[in-house]
Amino acid sequence: MDATDPRDPHAGATTTWGRRLRSFRRAQLGLSRGDFAELVNEHARRLGINAACSERHIARWELGEVRRPNKTYRDLLAAVGAPEPDFAPTATDSNVRSEPVMSCSEDSGTGRTENSTFLEALATAVVGSPDILLPWLPSLGGPEAVFGGTEPDLDFVRVTTARLREIDQRHGGSAIVSAAASLLKWSTTLLSRCRGQAREHAMLIASADLARLAGWASHDIGDQHRARQFATMAMVFARRAGADSLVASILYVLGRISLIERDPRTALRMFQLGQLPAQDAANGGESARLYANEAWAHAMMNDAGRMRLALARAEEEIARVGDLIDPWTRVFFSPGEFTGMQSVIYNEYALTADGNEAEQYTLKAVDSARASLAAYAPGRPARSLLFDNITLATGAFRLRQIDEAVEFAGASLSLTGQVDSGRVADRLGWMLRAATLSSPRSDVRDVCQEIRQTIEMPSHQPYSPVEHRLATA
Numbered sequence: 501m502d503a504t505d506p507r508d509p510h511a512g513a514t515t516t517w518g519r520r521l522r523s524f525r526r527a528q529l530g531l532s533r534g535d536f537a538e539l540v541n542e543h544a545r546r547l548g549i550n551a552a553c554s555e556r557h558i559a560r561w562e563l564g565e566v567r568r569p570n571k572t573y574r575d576l577l578a579a580v581g582a583p584e585p586d587f588a589p590t591a592t593d594s595n596v597r598s599e600p601v602m603s604c605s606e607d608s609g610t611g612r613t614e615n616s617t618f619l620e621a622l623a624t625a626v627v628g629s630p631d632i633l634l635p636w637l638p639s640l641g642g643p644e645a646v647f648g649g650t651e652p653d654l655d656f657v658r659v660t661t662a663r664l665r666e667i668d669q670r671h672g673g674s675a676i677v678s679a680a681a682s683l684l685k686w687s688t689t690l691l692s693r694c695r696g697q698a699r700e701h702a703m704l705i706a707s708a709d710l711a712r713l714a715g716w717a718s719h720d721i722g723d724q725h726r727a728r729q730f731a732t733m734a735m736v737f738a739r740r741a742g743a744d745s746l747v748a749s750i751l752y753v754l755g756r757i758s759l760i761e762r763d764p765r766t767a768l769r770m771f772q773l774g775q776l777p778a779q780d781a782a783n784g785g786e787s788a789r790l791y792a793n794e795a796w797a798h799a800m801m802n803d804a805g806r807m808r809l810a811l812a813r814a815e816e817e818i819a820r821v822g823d824l825i826d827p828w829t830r831v832f833f834s835p836g837e838f839t840g841m842q843s844v845i846y847n848e849y850a851l852t853a854d855g856n857e858a859e860q861y862t863l864k865a866v867d868s869a870r871a872s873l874a875a876y877a878p879g880r881p882a883r884s885l886l887f888d889n890i891t892l893a894t895g896a897f898r899l900r901q902i903d904e905a906v907e908f909a910g911a912s913l914s915l916t917g918q919v920d921s922g923r924v925a926d927r928l929g930w931m932l933r934a935a936t937l938s939s940p941r942s943d944v945r946d947v948c949q950e951i952r953q954t955i956e957m958p959s960h961q962p963y964s965p966v967e968h969r970l971a972t973a
Contacts, residue, residue: 520583522562526955528581530933532926533558533722534762543579555761556725563723619769622735622754626747626773630739637736638729640685652686654703661710662827668713669831669881672921673720680714684730687711691737701741708737709828712750715757722922724757731757744781748774748790749828755793760923764800771797785829788817792832792841799849804857807849811842831884836875840884843868843891850898859899866895883924886915890927897934902941909935909947916954925955 525536533555540553549572557573560566568585569577578584621632652660660683664676687707694700715730731753738746751774758767771794778786795810818838825833832838846865850858869892876885889912896905909931916924932951935944 517567517583517585518562518564521558521577523956524582525558525562526925526929527952530929530936532760532762532929533562534760538762539580540573540576543576547576547579549576559722559724565725619766622732622751622770623773625735625739626751626776630736633732633736636729636732638726638733640681640688652683652690654690654699654706657683657687657690657703657706657710661706661713664717665713665827668717668720669883670918672883672919672924673717674920674922677714677717677721677723680710680717681730684710684714684733704737704741705743705746708734708741708743708746708750710734711737712746712753712828715750715753719753719757719760720921720923722926724761727757728754744777745783745786745826746828748776748778748781748783748786749826751777752786752790752793755790755797759793759796759800760926762800764797768794768797783826783829784817784821785825785833788814788821788838789829789832791817792838792845796841796845796848799845800852802849802852804849804853807845811845814838831881834880834884835877836872836880836888837884839868839875840872840888840891843872843888847891847895850895862895862898866892866899866901869895882915883919883921886912886919886924887927889915890924890931894927894931894934897931897938897944900938902939902944905935905938906943906947909951913947913950913954928955 525531525533529536529539531539537553537555537558544553553573553576557566557569561569568574574585618636621636625633661680664680664683668676684707687703687710691700691703691707694703711730711734715727715734718724718727718730731750734750734753735747738750751770755767755770755774758764758770771790774790775787778790791810791814795807795814798804798807798810815838818833821833843865846861846868850861850865853861869888872888873885873892889908893905893908893912896902896908912928912931916928928951932948932955935948935951938944
């Protein structure tokens with residue numbers, strides 16, 4: 501894929517303004533994309549401007565998909581002190597893409613303008629024909645001559661998807677997203693050649709699992725637009741195959757995309773919708789994960805009662821799960837994984853609470869993160885361990901437990917070399933904000949400086965190109 505292709509998740513690396521905007525957001529403001537979008541919206545409200553900036557807008561600007569926002573957004577970005585775009589458009593510059601002021605739910609890649617339209621189509625697809633989702637599918641292009649010159653078959657797709665999933669869990673989405681997209685081109689080509697009901701069914705499930713993984717990797721690197729497209733493709737394949745457990749897992753991915761976009765209400769609808777196929781599949785494991793993520797959405801909305809209820813339901817489902825767990829759900833049952841997720845949820849709620857309640861849930865987040873790390877067993881994703889350390893350090897900084905905070909911040913930073921993930925950078929931004937406010941100590945200042953340097957470090961992609969490594973493994 502060409503480096504300037506807007507579908508390339510690393511396209512922003514060639515856009516000077518995108519890099520400078522990303523640097524400004526992370527290093528100077530210490531904000532996630534969602535929080536930066538809200539800062540832009542806050543200035544719009546103060547100025548009486550009708551605009552609805554979203555995490556997706558910020559991602560498209562930083563990734564180079566849109567290299568020149570319209571004048572309204574340029575003025576708002578200037579108002580918050582952001583860098584200006586590098587160049588002025590000309591009538592002959594065919595590479596410059598401008599964008600209108602869109603609602604926060606607009607998906608310009610599909611021509612749909614309301615998030616409710618996608619939700620309605622998704623709900624219809626879960627109980628009816630998945631073909632209603634076809635307008636939201638990504639453009640893949642034709643298959644490429646990769647993977648050692650050997651044309652993949654069904655077994656190759658299955659085995660390689662499993663390997664890519666392992667690499668993603670150890671090293672982050674950047675390590676696999678290109679390989680997953682390339683293999684998906686082959687997978688869809690193979691699917692079109694399938695003859696016979698059993699073979700087509702198996703290829704549909706393999707393609708759905710792969711597309712779901714491509715969506716998750718895109719989500720992990722911060723390209724939520726592409727993540728949603730891949731997840732939607734996975735949904736179409738899974739529904740055609742009648743794979744209810746996989747449908748539920750894909751709705752979990754779609755819900756997580758909405759959570760990172762700071763849209764908990766949409767996320768909650770996704771998770772609740774996912775309970776229907778999870779129950780049809782009698783899959784307690786998927787139900788448990790969906791309930792846990794419902795708790796996250798409720799925490800984001802400052803609803804402690806429903807948060808606790810959803811966590812209790814998750815624990816009930818976990819207690820009933822046997823040994824048969826689908827590969828796309830298995831990581832959730834790694835030792836310490838659910839406890840680590842609880843720490844993230846408590847930390848999220850602490851951000852919405854006030855006074856003693858905020859401190860109480862920060863303590864719960866720290867205790868849960870510590871318990872999660874203590875439950876470590878070989879095979880647990882390195883990314884999860886990194887998240888635990890970040891949550892623990894962030895909470896300790898807020899609680900003014902500086903010695904412990906510095907210790908776990910150091911552990912977090914030492915692990916970042918193993919994991920290339922946009923979500924890690926966002927969480928490091930939260931840790932940076934907490935550390936900056938915690939203490940003037942010199943060691944805290946040193947930690948803050950190292951966090952800034954880590955956030956701004958270019959994507960290292962430790963397994964690029966993955967295709968060659970997998971083909972020669």
